[in-house]
Amino acid sequence: xxxxxxxGERAIENAHRLLAHERRGDRDVPELSLSQISEQLSLGVDRxxxxxxxxxxxxxxxxxxxxxxxxxEAIFLVRAFRATLPRFGxxxxxxxxxxxxxxxxxxxxxxxxxxxxxxPTFDYTHRLLDPQLAEGFAPDTPAxxxxxxxxxxxVTDILGRDGLIEPSPPAEAxxxxxxxxxxxxxxxxxxxxxxxxxxRADEGFLLALGYSSQRGYGRNHPFAGEIRxxxxxxxxxxxxxxxxxxxxxxxxxxxxxxxQFKGSATEAPCxxxxxxLAFGQSERKTMSMALVDRSLRARELGEEVTAPGQDExxxxxxxxxxxxxxxxxxxxxxxxxxxxxxxGLLRKLRKEFAEANEAPEMQEAAE
Amino acid sequence: MNAPAYxxxxxxxxxxxxxxxxxxxxxxxxxxxxPFASREMPMPYGWGTGGVQVTAAIxxxxxxxxxxxxxxxxxxxxxxxxxxxxxxxxxxxxTSTADATVIQTRHRIxxxxxxxxxxxxxxxxxxxxxxxxxxxxxxxxxxxALGEYGLMHVKLYEDIARFGHIATSYAYPVKVNAxxxxxxxxxxxxxxxKMDNCPALQLxxxxxxxxxxxxxxxxxxxxxxxxxxxxxxxxxxxxxxxCGAGDSYLDEIVTDDKGGRMFVCSDTxxxxxxQQAGHRGSESAAPHKERAHV
Numbered sequence: 001x002x003x004x005x006x007x008g009e010r011a012i013e014n015a016h017r018l019l020a021h022e023r024r025g026d027r028d029v030p031e032l033s034l035s036q037i038s039e040q041l042s043l044g045v046d047r048x049x050x051x052x053x054x055x056x057x058x059x060x061x062x063x064x065x066x067x068x069x070x071x072x073e074a075i076f077l078v079r080a081f082r083a084t085l086p087r088f089g090x091x092x093x094x095x096x097x098x099x100x101x102x103x104x105x106x107x108x109x110x111x112x113x114x115x116x117x118x119x120p121t122f123d124y125t126h127r128l129l130d131p132q133l134a135e136g137f138a139p140d141t142p143a144x145x146x147x148x149x150x151x152x153x154x155v156t157d158i159l160g161r162d163g164l165i166e167p168s169p170p171a172e173a174x175x176x177x178x179x180x181x182x183x184x185x186x187x188x189x190x191x192x193x194x195x196x197x198x199x200r201a202d203e204g205f206l207l208a209l210g211y212s213s214q215r216g217y218g219r220n221h222p223f224a225g226e227i228r229x230x231x232x233x234x235x236x237x238x239x240x241x242x243x244x245x246x247x248x249x250x251x252x253x254x255x256x257x258x259x260q261f262k263g264s265a266t267e268a269p270c271x272x273x274x275x276x277l278a279f280g281q282s283e284r285k286t287m288s289m290a291l292v293d294r295s296l297r298a299r300e301l302g303e304e305v306t307a308p309g310q311d312e313x314x315x316x317x318x319x320x321x322x323x324x325x326x327x328x329x330x331x332x333x334x335x336x337x338x339x340x341x342x343x344g345l346l347r348k349l350r351k352e353f354a355e356a357n358e359a360p361e362m363q364e365a366a367e
Numbered sequence: 368m369n370a371p372a373y374x375x376x377x378x379x380x381x382x383x384x385x386x387x388x389x390x391x392x393x394x395x396x397x398x399x400x401x402p403f404a405s406r407e408m409p410m411p412y413g414w415g416t417g418g419v420q421v422t423a424a425i426x427x428x429x430x431x432x433x434x435x436x437x438x439x440x441x442x443x444x445x446x447x448x449x450x451x452x453x454x455x456x457x458x459x460x461x462t463s464t465a466d467a468t469v470i471q472t473r474h475r476i477x478x479x480x481x482x483x484x485x486x487x488x489x490x491x492x493x494x495x496x497x498x499x500x501x502x503x504x505x506x507x508x509x510x511x512a513l514g515e516y517g518l519m520h521v522k523l524y525e526d527i528a529r530f531g532h533i534a535t536s537y538a539y540p541v542k543v544n545a546x547x548x549x550x551x552x553x554x555x556x557x558x559x560x561k562m563d564n565c566p567a568l569q570l571x572x573x574x575x576x577x578x579x580x581x582x583x584x585x586x587x588x589x590x591x592x593x594x595x596x597x598x599x600x601x602x603x604x605x606x607x608x609x610c611g612a613g614d615s616y617l618d619e620i621v622t623d624d625k626g627g628r629m630f631v632c633s634d635t636x637x638x639x640x641x642q643q644a645g646h647r648g649s650e651s652a653a654p655h656k657e658r659a660h661v
Contacts, residue, residue, distance in 0.1 A: 009446050079407040184402035184577040187505045313503055323575045326412030333444055336437045336618050337474050337633050341536035341555040344601045
């Protein structure tokens with residue numbers, strides 16, 4: 001007797017029950033708390049907030065826990081939740097020049113106003129596995145110093161004073177910033193939408209594209225003008241009150257790449273900008289983003305588009321890991337009926353091929 | 368913590384209105400791909416998010432929903448989507464093609480003829496029929512605008528020159544209302560003629576690619592072909608082993624590792640209705656029951 005091999009309701013329920021069991025792991029091992037994830041796996045939380053486009057450490061930690069540490073799955077969970085949230089409006093642009101800096105480095109000048117501040121970084125650590133960390137390690141209390149008075153000026157602003165770098169285009173109050181979660185992407189895309197796409201883009205994808213530009217596929221001669229990480233104030237313009245209301249502060253990483261530009265018939269040679277911004281401490285992401293942002297400005301700057309990283313349709317259509325993972329993994333879904341169609345066609349073609357190859361021999365034999 | 372609370376059929380009303388506007392535009396321009404601001408849904412892209420958003424936008428409390436994947440009501444993804452709407456919209460669900468008011472489908476059109484008032488919602492992975500000939504959206508949109516479909520005809524011609532046949536067996540391109548070339552989603556070409564002059568409204572949702580398109584009821588839909596190489600349907604030449612149907616699209620089931628095969632209806636509702644009406648095939652058995660693992 002034939003029993004159709006079909007998936008069933010109970011099979012799905014049981015699979016999910018098993019998943020919940022596996023997620024918990026050995027029940028003799030204490031369960032992870034959200035604050036443990038948020039405090040001790042904080043860079044993972046930062047990535048999930050950035051690519052999930054939602055600044056909420058607690059929800060990002062929950063997503064990481066629910067996703068068993070699979071960050072793309074966690075990003076997906078956060079995105080799906082974010083899509084249902086009502087929108088009250090947009091905040092005022094944040095001023096990273098006013099950032100409470102926790103780390104700030106420039107590779108273009110040895111010393112800069114406000115100084116180089118290494119802050120918490122893996123840079124210059126020796127990548128030796130540290131057995132002390134396995135259990136019960138109590139780190140030393142961090143060294144402290146007087147906070148510098150006043151804001152820390154951006155390196156690009158220092159260059160800008162002499163006109164050595166192109167100015168950042170000023171915000172136009174009447175033109176709202178694009179939002180590709182509310183308006184579908186169309187090409188050619190403006191830089192605001194490109195930057196939004198890159199901010200949400202998969203870190204690994206941008207890393208590889210940025211890397212490819214360094215290796216000569218659309219090279220754009222970058223210098224890390226400045227990378228800064230710290231807290232900025234977020235303000236919301238309350239129409240009723242008539243003034244901007246502070247909502248709180250968020251942690252951001254900003255990277256300003258300084259790139260060569262040879263100039264054109266109408267413009268003097270000057271440095272150009274590539275820009276990266278992400279939630280939390282996300283240096284690899286913002287550096288990669290800045291490289292790719294600059295690459296994607298090829299058309300605007302009259303450079304020849306030859307490499308994948310300069311091709312906005314290629315980059316923007318494939319940068320989103322939630323889209324990419326969904327479509328790649330959809331190959332797990334049944335494709336019985338189309339495969340059956342292909343089987344039918346292939347059998348027919350093979351039969352005809354066999355007949356065609358038999359025929360001449362038969363003819364020869366007959367002659 | 369920001370505990371989530373969800374609207375009827377999951378999507379908020381603003382989003383539904385946005386999707387309905389896209390649907391109305393799509394109906395007004397049959398076969399034209401309307402961009403829409405597709406949302407992240409709680410299932411992955413490529414798993415029916417476009418169809419789910421279209422269904423969520425058109426579903427009312429009195430609708431009766433049927434969900435099929437590969438023609439079948441009980442494949443895992445069909446169950447998952449049916450449960451999603453059962454949970455978020457609380458609508459009645461059915462497996463009967465005739466009783467459903469909205470049918471969401473992946474890869475098949477039901478065998479039973481659709482009737483006026485029904486809506487068939489297709490899940491679409493790649494809405495652009497020209498995509499595999501031209502990867503750039505800027506180019507393909509221009510080609511549609513100019514009705515410049517020569518590239519597609521050259522592709523079909525090259526198939527004939529190389530293989531003696533048009534070597535496209537599913538997602539076979541059609542021309543809608545004598546204007547737009549359209550991808551019917553990866554349905555087997557066997558299903559193409561069912562789209563023509565269909566009394567039901569056909570809506571196509573591509574979530575990842577952010578496109579909606581439509582075939583209004585009683586619209587002319589023609590599969591692309593040549594006079595000397597007319598469009599042909601493909602169906603394995605056998606009756607269904609369970610219900611004996613000689614006119615339905617068949618799934619091939621591998622029964623052993625010695626080349627054993629059997630062919631059964633891919634449309635499980637059609638097959639079961641026929642069996643209930645007393646039709647029998649060579650391997651008739653009790654209707655499929657899931658083995659219990661409690």
